[in-house]
Amino acid sequence: MGSLxxxxxxxxxxxxxxxxTPLTSSTPDYDAEELLRxxxxxxxxxxxxxxxxxxxxxxxxxxxxxxxxxxxxxxxxGVPYSFPYAGTGVVAQVGSGEPPVIALRADMxxxxxxxxVDWEHKSKNDGVMHACGHDAHVAMLxxxxxxxxxxxxxxxxxxxxxxQPAEEGGxxxxxxxxxxxxxxxxxIFGMHVNYQVPTGSIESQPGPTQAxxxxxxxxxxxxxxxxxxxHLNVDPLVAASFAILSMQLLTSRxxxxxxxxxxSVTYVKGGSSFDETPPxxxxxxxxxxxxxxxxHRLQRRVKxxxxxxxxxxxxxxxxxxxxxDFPFYPAVVNDAGxxxxxxxxxxxxxxxxKVKTGKKIMAGEDFAFYQQxxxxxxxxxxxxxxxxxxxxxxxxxxxxxxxxxxxIGAALHTAIAELYLNQHSS
Ligand SMILES: *[C@@H]1O[C@H](CO)[C@@H](O)[C@H](O)[C@H]1NC(C)=O
Ligand SMILES: *[C@@H]1O[C@H](CO)[C@@H](O)[C@H](O)[C@H]1NC(C)=O
Ligand SMILES: [Zn+2]
Ligand SMILES: [Zn+2]
Numbered sequence: 001m002g003s004l005x006x007x008x009x010x011x012x013x014x015x016x017x018x019x020x021t022p023l024t025s026s027t028p029d030y031d032a033e034e035l036l037r038x039x040x041x042x043x044x045x046x047x048x049x050x051x052x053x054x055x056x057x058x059x060x061x062x063x064x065x066x067x068x069x070x071x072x073x074x075x076x077x078g079v080p081y082s083f084p085y086a087g088t089g090v091v092a093q094v095g096s097g098e099p100p101v102i103a104l105r106a107d108m109x110x111x112x113x114x115x116x117v118d119w120e121h122k123s124k125n126d127g128v129m130h131a132c133g134h135d136a137h138v139a140m141l142x143x144x145x146x147x148x149x150x151x152x153x154x155x156x157x158x159x160x161x162x163x164q165p166a167e168e169g170g171x172x173x174x175x176x177x178x179x180x181x182x183x184x185x186x187x188i189f190g191m192h193v194n195y196q197v198p199t200g201s202i203e204s205q206p207g208p209t210q211a212x213x214x215x216x217x218x219x220x221x222x223x224x225x226x227x228x229x230x231h232l233n234v235d236p237l238v239a240a241s242f243a244i245l246s247m248q249l250l251t252s253r254x255x256x257x258x259x260x261x262x263x264s265v266t267y268v269k270g271g272s273s274f275d276e277t278p279p280x281x282x283x284x285x286x287x288x289x290x291x292x293x294x295x296h297r298l299q300r301r302v303k304x305x306x307x308x309x310x311x312x313x314x315x316x317x318x319x320x321x322x323x324x325d326f327p328f329y330p331a332v333v334n335d336a337g338x339x340x341x342x343x344x345x346x347x348x349x350x351x352x353x354k355v356k357t358g359k360k361i362m363a364g365e366d367f368a369f370y371q372q373x374x375x376x377x378x379x380x381x382x383x384x385x386x387x388x389x390x391x392x393x394x395x396x397x398x399x400x401x402x403x404x405x406x407x408i409g410a411a412l413h414t415a416i417a418e419l420y421l422n423q424h425s426s
Contacts, residue, residue, distance in 0.1 A: 039407035046406035050139035057110030060166035086175035095158035106141035107167035133193035143410025156425035171327035190378035197382030203358035204379030210332035212295035213364030239313035335375035
């Protein structure tokens with residue numbers, strides 16, 4: 001008797017112990033509150049950095065001032081870095097310089113959009129806006145640079161902080177890789193703000209998460225002539241119509257219904273007269289697949305169908321996947337072990353109820369290039385907070401973030417890195 005708990009209590013106690021085990025065993029004395037407190041002390045600085053970048057957005061591969069701002073901040077913090085990578089990219093490093101080496105990544109480019117949010121720190125560059133939150137990504141990673149540097153003595157390895165250009169359509173990640181950014185790195189973490197997730201929560205998921213993406217442009221040439229004498233012309237409009245309809249069958253008839261694909265024709269241009277058939281028709285759009293191989297297959301079939309339909313109607317087709325302007329993005333596939341790690345760190349820092357499993361989306365993300373080479377995960381950090389400001393999706397000219405995310409993101413980056421190294425240093 002005496003010291004033993006009542007039998008009715010044994011099961012609940014056992015369940016409680018089991019539910020705590022994975023976290024407590026891997027994080028014996030990690031002081032999450034202390035980390036969050038330090039991050040919150042930096043909030044004013046993080047907000048001012050984010051607002052300065054927001055006011056001066058720069059398009060892909062032109063992030064010169066953003067890059068200079070990042071380097072000036074790293075100089076002030078006394079964090080060493082290398083420059084340039086991929087033109088404007090900056091790569092900082094904190095820790096022993098010894099393995100394990102892990103990477104944290106922030107993208108830093110803006111979008112060709114006119115900001116329509118009326119606020120004090122609105123974009124000062126006409127037609128350019130940080131509408132995807134990359135300004136916040138840079139601020140959060142600078143915040144992590146500061147925290148990791150302050151806590152350097154706790155670091156059991158090396159953290160590389162990647163400030164990357166040209167996520168928006170420029171495949172900046174692939175250029176960073178060519179310049180050696182992943183040399184010696186064993187795992188990479190990326191964080192993206194998400195307007196559907198409340199501030200203070202995160203979402204991540206293992207496996208395929210975001211689509212492989214490409215864009216295409218087609219031209220179907222016929223022979224122009226009087227509409228009243230169709231037998232003397234070759235009509236590219238009819239050929240294009242058949243081609244566009246036939247393409248839709250590739251997703252509905254040729255792809256596994258449990259696999260996700262998108263084929264969207266987003267424009268058609270041809271002709272300008274009531275009584276003449278045009279010499280050619282142009283159309284284009286985007287192809288997406290939740291797997292990289294799926295997108296390669298779809299590209300091959302789109303080419304065959306457009307060329308085939310053009311030939312049936314005595315026209316000639318030219319089709320381009322626009323690799324030069326819009327490089328092919330592979331699919332984002334999150335590593336299952338890193339997903340578990342992110343969920344555990346999220347629970348430790350933010351609370352178990354603030355960590356959810358996310359949903360797949362058919363938007364692209366060039367983080368996928370890193371994941372082709374090493375295990376990686378990109379996860380969502382919430383910015384949804386109606387009382388802090390209006391909530392609009394990314395790439396909207398009304399996009400607005402809850403700046404409370406900034407210290408949270410800095411702390412998350414830091415804890416993810418420190419705890420990974422604790423668990424993987426030998
Ligand atoms: C970059 O900074 C320079 C010097 O302050 C300024 O003249 C220029 O307008 C800035 N460019 C952008 C795109 O913000
Ligand atoms: C939402 O924003 C309000 C106003 O800025 C703030 O007081 C509150 O703490 C924020 N909520 C969260 C969850 O961050
Ligand atoms: Zn974007
Ligand atoms: Zn983005």
